[in-house]
Amino acid sequence: MRRFGAVAAVGAGLVVLALAVARHPAGAASDGATVTGKVKLVGKAPANPAIDMGEEPKCKGKYTTGPVDPAVLAKNGMLANVFVYVKTGLPADAKYPAPSTPVEIDQNGCLYHPRVFGIMVGQGLSIKNSDGVLHNIKALGKKNRPFNISQPTNMVTQRPGFTVTEVMLPFECNVHGWMHAFAGVQPHPFFATTGEDGSFALKGLPPGTYTIEAWHEKFGVQTATVTVKAGETKASDFTFTAK
Amino acid sequence: MAWWLPAQASTFAGSIDKGFLAILIITGITFVLVEVGLIVFVIRYRARPGRKAHYTHGSTPAEVIWTAIPAVTMVILGIASNGLWVKIKGRSSVPAGAYTIGVHAKQFEWWFTYPGPDGKLGRVKQSLIDKTSNPTGLDPDDPASKDDIVVRNQLHVPTGHPVVLYLSAEDVIHSFYVPQFRVRQDAVPGLEIRVWFEATVPGNYELGCSMLCGMGHYKMRAQVFAHTQADFDTWAADRAAKAKGEGTS
Numbered sequence: 001m002r003r004f005g006a007v008a009a010v011g012a013g014l015v016v017l018a019l020a021v022a023r024h025p026a027g028a029a030s031d032g033a034t035v036t037g038k039v040k041l042v043g044k045a046p047a048n049p050a051i052d053m054g055e056e057p058k059c060k061g062k063y064t065t066g067p068v069d070p071a072v073l074a075k076n077g078m079l080a081n082v083f084v085y086v087k088t089g090l091p092a093d094a095k096y097p098a099p100s101t102p103v104e105i106d107q108n109g110c111l112y113h114p115r116v117f118g119i120m121v122g123q124g125l126s127i128k129n130s131d132g133v134l135h136n137i138k139a140l141g142k143k144n145r146p147f148n149i150s151q152p153t154n155m156v157t158q159r160p161g162f163t164v165t166e167v168m169l170p171f172e173c174n175v176h177g178w179m180h181a182f183a184g185v186q187p188h189p190f191f192a193t194t195g196e197d198g199s200f201a202l203k204g205l206p207p208g209t210y211t212i213e214a215w216h217e218k219f220g221v222q223t224a225t226v227t228v229k230a231g232e233t234k235a236s237d238f239t240f241t242a243k
Numbered sequence: 244m245a246w247w248l249p250a251q252a253s254t255f256a257g258s259i260d261k262g263f264l265a266i267l268i269i270t271g272i273t274f275v276l277v278e279v280g281l282i283v284f285v286i287r288y289r290a291r292p293g294r295k296a297h298y299t300h301g302s303t304p305a306e307v308i309w310t311a312i313p314a315v316t317m318v319i320l321g322i323a324s325n326g327l328w329v330k331i332k333g334r335s336s337v338p339a340g341a342y343t344i345g346v347h348a349k350q351f352e353w354w355f356t357y358p359g360p361d362g363k364l365g366r367v368k369q370s371l372i373d374k375t376s377n378p379t380g381l382d383p384d385d386p387a388s389k390d391d392i393v394v395r396n397q398l399h400v401p402t403g404h405p406v407v408l409y410l411s412a413e414d415v416i417h418s419f420y421v422p423q424f425r426v427r428q429d430a431v432p433g434l435e436i437r438v439w440f441e442a443t444v445p446g447n448y449e450l451g452c453s454m455l456c457g458m459g460h461y462k463m464r465a466q467v468f469a470h471t472q473a474d475f476d477t478w479a480a481d482r483a484a485k486a487k488g489e490g491t492s
Binding site for chain 1: 352375395458
């Protein structure tokens with residue numbers, strides 16, 4: 001009898017848990033909607049300044065042509081490294097667990113890879129030094145607690161990540177002033193960074209009306225409002241103008 | 244010039260070296276006398292059978308002498324070097340017409356701001372510092388800042404012409420030091436500190452931070468290029484032309 005009671009209690013617990021999960025899906029819903037789009041750049045893209053890496057032969061040796069600061073990556077009118085995310089519209093009480101896999105930021109060739117990325121609140125951050133020279137990564141959070149880590153050689157440092165939403169949270173290297181990266185810290189998984197073709201996709205969205213924001217380090221932000229039904233895919237393009 | 248010292252490459256260098264050598268000789272002789280005396284006393288008054296140690300108050304005249312000699316020596320050195328000190332660090336020491344360069348120190352870099360064709364350095368504000376676009380905090384509202392040239396880890400100076408640096412620090416205390424120029428000056432957060440020199444020998448030197456400032460202190464180095472005036476003018480004109488197109492580097 002006692003055994004039956006224990007099984008019943010566990011079963012009831014599982015049912016309650018399943019109902020809770022169904023109400024607020026943990027992560028992107030499998031039948032969720034998708035918002036896709038492309039980010040375009042109109043006008044002449046500003047030239048990225050050349051970087052003098054003469055002080056770091058190990059980094060300089062990784063480039064066949066002179067390295068440049070990749071602040072604006074535009075190809076065929078499409079803009080890369082734009083952080084696109086759902087700014088508003090998700091249920092206020094929805095909770096999205098952070099993935100157990102950390103986001104990796106690699107210092108390679110005395111540049112950050114990736115330069116622009118998203119990370120969920122509570123998701124780990126893996127900081128890698130592939131250069132074998134001193135890097136000093138500094139996270140300059142205004143809402144999140146800043147940190148400052150020296151990595152004198154090839155190594156990986158695990159960080160617990162960030163605690164609150166912040167767009168964008170800049171990173172810099174104190175040793176190499178040209179090194180910059182930007183993280184979009186989000187409480188949900190509905191974010192993406194545009195690739196070389198300027199495209200992005202926000203998948204698994206529950207039905208609803210959303211404000212989508214696109215952020216670029218040089219051209220600022222743009223927003224769009226999109227309404228999606230369950231399983232629907234909608235396009236929402238953004239256009240930045242180079243001045 | 245002592246062969247074991249860095250090359251002399253500024254107008255101050257010879258005088259600084261003379262003062263350094265004078266102090267080294269005085270302290271060297273004192274060091275030898277003290278150490279020899281110590282060894283002699285250790286041997287002469289060592290423990291031996293039949294000899295009993297006894298307490299002595301010492302000698303007042305001896306104490307007065309060995310206190311007065313260093314004190315008088317210090318005062319003489321201070322008076323003798325005062326002229327040089329005033330020439331380098333005095334309030335009115337910067338020669339008229341000195342070429343002005345802004346120096347911004349931060350962990351672990353040096354940022355140099357050169358006046359553009361207008362010959363004037365723009366106003367800077369720490370609050371305007373932007374890591375990606377304005378590393379020294381130049382005020383865009385100041386017309387003098389429009390043509391300023393900002394360069395990372397490269398100090399270019401003309402030879403045969405005085406140069407005055409305005410030092411600032413962003414985070415902790417750093418120290419500007421070019422051994423060949425015999426110039427060292429702390430850069431302190433919240434202060435704008437002036438230091439000047441006149442390079443005499445064209446060449447490439449190294450600027451190092453001489454104040455331990457963190458993990459990357461040893462990486463806080465910059466190249467120093469002492470040009471002839473003609474070469475310097477060419478470099479400045481070239482940088483000014485490039486700055487119009489590409490911003491900082």
